[in-house]
Amino acid sequence: MPASESLPSPVLEIGTHWRQLVQQWGAGRNYRAVADTDSVSLQFDLDDMGRTLTVRFMTTKRLLVAFVTDGHFLRHDQLAVAAAASNAWNTEQLNPMLSVWDVRGPRPCLAGVCNLPLTCRVTQPDFDALVSDWVERARQMFTRCHQVFKL
Incomplete structure (x- = not known):
């Protein structure tokens, strides 16, 4: 096979490989990552707002959930x-x-939420594209909340 051709990316089940998919996506973008037993959190700066977004990936019984907050x-x-x-x-x-x-706690905040079924099967490039889209939309969302609503 010529060097210009590459093998197709394997199709991975989210429920089994979510940590690997998240960590590889974050590593490819040089995002700061912190993993614990239940989640993987990645952070990156919103340069125009002077804030940092955190995306925390975790699972429920049926879903991979990504919570996004700006720490405000x-x-x-x-x-x-x-x-x-x-x-x-x-x-x-x-x-x-x-x-x-x-809302009723001592420190309410805005949070964005995205999710995928754990039974989903996806390649790393497709996962990267999807999560990158989530992050771009979250950037837009928090920028709007800051600029329009002064939050």
Whole structure:
């Protein structure tokens, strides 16, 4: 086989290989990664906002879930505006789904959520493209929340 041709990427089941897929995606972009027993978190800077996005990947019984947050905690007087921003984003974009997390807790924040069924099968390049799209949309989402809604 000529050097210019490469072998096709293997198709991997998300439920079995999610950590490998996430870590390879992050390594290819030089994102800071932290893994624990339940999750893999990756961080990257939002240069135009001076904030850092964190994407935390974890699984439920049926899903690979990616939670995205910008590390900014909301004041209680910002909750109504944050809910309006979430509603506007979700009506227009749908993905990632934006919501206000921990509303009754001491440190509510905005978070985006994306997911895939664990039974999904995907190649590394396809996973990379999908998750990169999630991250780009999350960048847009948090930039809009910061610029338009002052969150």
